[in-house]
Amino acid sequence: MKASNLLLKTLRDIPSDAENISHRLLLRAGYVQQVAAGIFSLLPIGNRSIFKIREIIRDEMNLSGCAEVNMPVIQPKELWEESGRAETFFPPLANFKDKRERTLVIAPTHEETATAMIRSFVSSYRDLPVTIYQIQTKFRDETRPRGGLLRVREFEMKDAYSFDVDEKGLDKSFETMLKTYKRIFSKCGLEMVIVDADSGGIGGKESKEFVLIADSGDDTILISPDESYAANLEKAEFIKTDYSEDKILDKEIIETKNINTIEKLSDFCKIPKNKIAKSVIYNSDGEIIIAVIRADYDVNETKLRNILGSKDLRIASSEEVINAGFIPGYASPIDRTSIKSVIDDSIEIGSNYTAGANKEHFHFKNVNYPRDFRSEIVGDIAEAKEGFLSPNNSGKLIAKKGIEVGHIFKLGYTYSEIMGADFTDKTGETRPILMGCYGIGIGRLLAAAIEANHDENGINLPASISPFTVNLIGINLEEKKVNDKCEKIYDLLSKNHIDVLFDNRDLPPGVKFKDSDLVGFPIRIIISKKNFQETNIEIKSRNDSNSSYISESKLVDFINNLIQ
RNA sequence: CGGGGCGUGGCGCAGCUCGGUAGCGCGUUGCACUGGGGGUGCAGAGGUCACAGGUUCAAAUCCUGUCGCCCCGACCA
Numbered sequence A: 001m002k003a004s005n006l007l008l009k010t011l012r013d014i015p016s017d018a019e020n021i022s023h024r025l026l027l028r029a030g031y032v033q034q035v036a037a038g039i040f041s042l043l044p045i046g047n048r049s050i051f052k053i054r055e056i057i058r059d060e061m062n063l064s065g066c067a068e069v070n071m072p073v074i075q076p077k078e079l080w081e082e083s084g085r086a087e088t089f090f091p092p093l094a095n096f097k098d099k100r101e102r103t104l105v106i107a108p109t110h111e112e113t114a115t116a117m118i119r120s121f122v123s124s125y126r127d128l129p130v131t132i133y134q135i136q137t138k139f140r141d142e143t144r145p146r147g148g149l150l151r152v153r154e155f156e157m158k159d160a161y162s163f164d165v166d167e168k169g170l171d172k173s174f175e176t177m178l179k180t181y182k183r184i185f186s187k188c189g190l191e192m193v194i195v196d197a198d199s200g201g202i203g204g205k206e207s208k209e210f211v212l213i214a215d216s217g218d219d220t221i222l223i224s225p226d227e228s229y230a231a232n233l234e235k236a237e238f239i240k241t242d243y244s245e246d247k248i249l250d251k252e253i254i255e256t257k258n259i260n261t262i263e264k265l266s267d268f269c270k271i272p273k274n275k276i277a278k279s280v281i282y283n284s285d286g287e288i289i290i291a292v293i294r295a296d297y298d299v300n301e302t303k304l305r306n307i308l309g310s311k312d313l314r315i316a317s318s319e320e321v322i323n324a325g326f327i328p329g330y331a332s333p334i335d336r337t338s339i340k341s342v343i344d345d346s347i348e349i350g351s352n353y354t355a356g357a358n359k360e361h362f363h364f365k366n367v368n369y370p371r372d373f374r375s376e377i378v379g380d381i382a383e384a385k386e387g388f389l390s391p392n393n394s395g396k397l398i399a400k401k402g403i404e405v406g407h408i409f410k411l412g413y414t415y416s417e418i419m420g421a422d423f424t425d426k427t428g429e430t431r432p433i434l435m436g437c438y439g440i441g442i443g444r445l446l447a448a449a450i451e452a453n454h455d456e457n458g459i460n461l462p463a464s465i466s467p468f469t470v471n472l473i474g475i476n477l478e479e480k481k482v483n484d485k486c487e488k489i490y491d492l493l494s495k496n497h498i499d500v501l502f503d504n505r506d507l508p509p510g511v512k513f514k515d516s517d518l519v520g521f522p523i524r525i526i527i528s529k530k531n532f533q534e535t536n537i538e539i540k541s542r543n544d545s546n547s548s549y550i551s552e553s554k555l556v557d558f559i560n561n562l563i564q
Numbered sequence B: 001c002g003g004g005g006c007g008u009g010g011c012g013c014a015g016c017u018c019g020g021u022a023g024c025g026c027g028u029u030g031c032a033c034u035g036g037g038g039g040u041g042c043a044g045a046g047g048u049c050a051c052a053g054g055u056u057c058a059a060a061u062c063c064u065g066u067c068g069c070c071c072c073g074a075c076c077a
Helices: A021-028 A044-063 A077-083 A111-121 A167-187 A262-269 A301-308 A318-323 A345-349 A414-419 A442-452 A480-495 A509-519 A552-563
Strands: A032-036 A039-042 A074-076 A095-097 A103-106 A130-139 A154-164 A193-196 A207-213 A219-223 A230-232 A252-255 A277-284 A287-294 A313-315 A340-344 A353-359 A362-367 A377-379 A398-412 A422-424 A430-432 A434-441 A470-474 A500-503 A523-527 A537-541 A548-550
Touching (some): A021 A032, A039 A044, A074 A077, A077 A103, A111 A154, A111 A434, A130 A167, A154 A167, A154 A442, A167 A207, A167 A398, A262 A362, A277 A301, A277 A318, A287 A318, A287 A345, A301 A313, A340 A345, A414 A434, A434 A442, A470 A480, A470 A509, A480 A523, A500 A509, A523 A552, A548 A552
Parallel strands (some): A287 A340, A470 A523
Antiparallel strands (some): A074 A103, A095 A103, A130 A154, A193 A207, A219 A230, A219 A398, A252 A362, A523 A537
């Protein structure tokens, strides 16, 4: 390919409010153009990178025995009504009406479509297992797109769906995808951390995220010092410190005038926070519930949501708190048996707590569980933080920011049951199919790769996903001899299937060098009057400040050697 | 959805307080020079100042509203 045909145009200046490094570089290097908030065009250069990423993914998915399909972006709303997600999906499904007034949705993901496909074509255990995948555009009307390609509204995703007869089969499919993803990311030159994740609104149980550690990421993960444990914030567990005392004291009421926060209470009573039982009141699908946790910890709302099985969980408004009979600042589950409560298990490994007396200006001292209050639900609802003990006992957790590029889930029966995707097993019985789903954000992968691979001169992608492998720079192409030699090398490399860009633009050498580093070509070949007498070809890699000189006959091998 | 900011030639910005000739850098066009890290000179082209309404003799500038975009937060299969 020749640069003159490529719309290759880099920018010196980009808007000062584009903060994110990958966003800035994607714009500057001419990879993308923004069309609207969270909606981008890929320019020729960027499109080539994306193409290479797709091909790596395809190769690896196919190698793992997955079948590529293509499901529609535009779908009837009825499909989503079947699964119940027409109303519950967040952000709400983008939709429009066709000329017959039928509502069509723009798909944000394809669990329903995939399930419906399999439902029609799988009837026997003999048809299973099967994993289908596609690389397809999705649309999610994010409330706030951000960070260039990191969080967009229209995006391309590789999504795969596995279908199995039993748990063992699902485990195997999941494991296959785990390995496939490792190979994909490694081929893209990315070092990913695999973390335990919450499976969230999509349903299902086990789930893992592939996260690239980067400060610009919006995912928080917690890692043990030996890196054997890693989980994202929603999921992360930790070993809770035991503060229980042998001697259980009698409960007594104390006056705490205007002491209505944990901080004030801790100061006023001169007790550490781990001696306070904190009560947080939530609205869970319309029901007021009270969550009780030791005050040295905070409630993890994802864990609370999961333990309650609630769809919509939020902190109760002060009005709701009062209507439920609580006094803000003095609430507790004591003597409030009509209100559902959830107790964090930290409460069990402590004793003689101070807690609200449900009476203004009063608290109870020496409150103990289960003597003074009870709950049917006791479990882990605490949020892990940096410095807390890793659950595998290998020291203190470390918090890091990261970009979630891939996510794999065991869905279980969530979609197959509700949508009637069944098969007949060996004994002739009808059973629902076990599903898994597996996603990789394509554009986000590119952005993440740039976050991880850049320097002060620009993008420095690995050859596997760089727009071109070789940038052939001719200096002063008006010199016929220089131009002829460029054409000759260009032919040589092209014929040998080396992905070469011939920068044939009539520009000063400085501009071409700057562009070469900015766009991030891994290898540069320079032809000029200066090195013309030299029989060997001048070649320089992006990461090396010095050039090498290689004979034409060895050039192809040399390059292939460099990029593998 | 809450908070903050911005909208002025293709791109990046100044001008707005204090109303009166629309400016700078980059890019771009032509010519010449130059040719190993965003080169030099000369000469050009290019803007209903986001949109709508209002105030005024006069609005990029003041007022009201709308739209768009960015950043922080909430949210994020």
